[in-house]
Amino acid sequence: MLMRRRWVVLWVLAVLVVAGSYLATAPQVRTALPDQVATVDLTNGETMFWAGGCASCHAAEDSDGEQKLLLGGGLELDTPFGVFAVPNISPDPEFGIGAWTDLDFVRAMQDGVSPSGKHYYPAFPYEYYQYMTVQDLLDLRGYLQTLPPVATPVAASKIAFPYNIRRGIGLWKHVYLSDAPWPQLTDPQLQRGQYLVRGPGHCGFCHTPRNQFGGLRQQRYLGGAPALEVGADGTPEGRIPNITSHKDGIGSWAAGDIAFALETGFDPDYDSFGGTMVAVQENMARLSADDRAAMAAYLKTVPPLAAEADGKP
Amino acid sequence: MKKVMTACLFSLLITPVMAEDEVPFEAQIKARQAHMSLYGFNIGILGAMARGNMPYEAEMAQIAANNLKLANQMDNRAMWPPGSDASAPGLAGVTRAKAEAWAEGSDIGEKAQAMTTAITDMAANAGNGLDAVRANMRALGGACQGCHEGYRVPED
Numbered sequence: 001m002l003m004r005r006r007w008v009v010l011w012v013l014a015v016l017v018v019a020g021s022y023l024a025t026a027p028q029v030r031t032a033l034p035d036q037v038a039t040v041d042l043t044n045g046e047t048m049f050w051a052g053g054c055a056s057c058h059a060a061e062d063s064d065g066e067q068k069l070l071l072g073g074g075l076e077l078d079t080p081f082g083v084f085a086v087p088n089i090s091p092d093p094e095f096g097i098g099a100w101t102d103l104d105f106v107r108a109m110q111d112g113v114s115p116s117g118k119h120y121y122p123a124f125p126y127e128y129y130q131y132m133t134v135q136d137l138l139d140l141r142g143y144l145q146t147l148p149p150v151a152t153p154v155a156a157s158k159i160a161f162p163y164n165i166r167r168g169i170g171l172w173k174h175v176y177l178s179d180a181p182w183p184q185l186t187d188p189q190l191q192r193g194q195y196l197v198r199g200p201g202h203c204g205f206c207h208t209p210r211n212q213f214g215g216l217r218q219q220r221y222l223g224g225a226p227a228l229e230v231g232a233d234g235t236p237e238g239r240i241p242n243i244t245s246h247k248d249g250i251g252s253w254a255a256g257d258i259a260f261a262l263e264t265g266f267d268p269d270y271d272s273f274g275g276t277m278v279a280v281q282e283n284m285a286r287l288s289a290d291d292r293a294a295m296a297a298y299l300k301t302v303p304p305l306a307a308e309a310d311g312k313p
Numbered sequence: 314m315k316k317v318m319t320a321c322l323f324s325l326l327i328t329p330v331m332a333e334d335e336v337p338f339e340a341q342i343k344a345r346q347a348h349m350s351l352y353g354f355n356i357g358i359l360g361a362m363a364r365g366n367m368p369y370e371a372e373m374a375q376i377a378a379n380n381l382k383l384a385n386q387m388d389n390r391a392m393w394p395p396g397s398d399a400s401a402p403g404l405a406g407v408t409r410a411k412a413e414a415w416a417e418g419s420d421i422g423e424k425a426q427a428m429t430t431a432i433t434d435m436a437a438n439a440g441n442g443l444d445a446v447r448a449n450m451r452a453l454g455g456a457c458q459g460c461h462e463g464y465r466v467p468e469d
Binding site: 263275285 | 465
């Protein structure tokens with residue numbers, strides 16, 4: 001009799017644990033847009049498009065010029081977690097996101113949740129886009145709708161177990177998705193730079209290292225990291241540099257050097273950027289000189305971090 | 314055991330010395346890196362003017378741009394023999410050139426052509442004022458990145 005009661009207790013506990021984790025990993029979304037939304041500003045939307053680097057992943061590989069406006073997806077990101085096939089975000093109603101509502105779009109960008117209520121993998125940088133203002137997001141949405149529709153499907157992602165259990169992202173979000181507020185700044189130029197760097201620009205996406213579960217190591221913010229993409233041998237394709245104001249980072253660069261590099265692709269030694277930073281620089285070159293100067297000024301204030309003990313950034 | 318350990322340590326010490334004699338294509342790699350430095354030095358003059366670190370001087374700007382043009386006119390194919398890439402034995406850390414540059418389907422020829430265009434434009438305009446230099450810096454940076462994007466191994 002006593003044995004039996006124990007079993008019942010265990011079963012009840014097991015059911016509670018399963019139900020609890022099911023609820024805890026459920027995609028969380030915000031329920032409504034703010035009441036007051038100004039009219040959509042397409043010029044600002046275009047600025048957000050380049051600041052956010054949308055084309056670097058959602059346009060076809062090696063796109064140049066006008067091709068960057070064809071957001072049919074199809075780029076495959078080969079990471080330690082598997083191959084992520086980047087989706088079509090062109091305005092095509094069937095294959096792209098043309099049929100989405102504004103609310104769908106804001107939820108995707110800020111909550112990392114799809115219109116059908118599924119978690120997005122954090123290969124999509126909502127860790128950073130969540131900080132964008134709703135107005136900027138709606139302007140961006142408006143701009144995306146003006147781009148040419150691309151009516152082609154993309155291949156399915158090939159994610160390794162256990163990361164292929166999408167619901168697990170719910171757990172990941174509980175542990176690693178931080179919406180902690182940024183340090184308060186008073187200077188308007190630094191505020192703008194902070195917003196561009198930490199919000200749409202998502203510089204930390206590559207320049208901040210992650211742990212083995214893909215969680216950002218925030219105490220190493222912009223301190224450099226192994227590349228997210230892996231080569232044919234399965235190891236990271238080089239390292240992404242430290243861009244803090246430490247001498248192991250870009251402490252020797254003047255703010256003007258940083259802005260010039262973002263504009264032209266030349267570092268202070270007149271070597272050029274290479275690898276994945278080239279596409280980033282091409283995006284940054286589309287911003288205003290004031291915005292590049294703001295990002296540069298803000299980067300100079302990022303707390304310095306020495307290279308980690310292995311001598312690498 | 315102790316002997317084995319000592320032998321291992323000793324071999325570690327002498328390995329770099331031995332490797333130094335065995336760098337394949339050493340002269341070719343040194344030559345092409347020197348060629349890159351020449352580009353960098355002259356771009357640096359134009360860049361310093363564009364950036365505001367050096368006052369604009371039409372004559373000096375034109376000299377730097379002419380030097381770029383001369384450097385670009387050099388037929389340097391002998392500096393880039395097939396097999397002298399970073400994946401070749403003994404060349405990791407010596408060169409950062411990727412084997413893809415030589416591979417079937419490589420568009421390195423088009424990228425080189427784009428660089429010639431950017432340099433020609435700079436040389437045609439560098440003496441015409443600071444704005445002209447500034448306007449051509451982006452295309453020049455884009456031309457350098459054309460190859461460095463896909464054909465240079467990222468820094469480790």
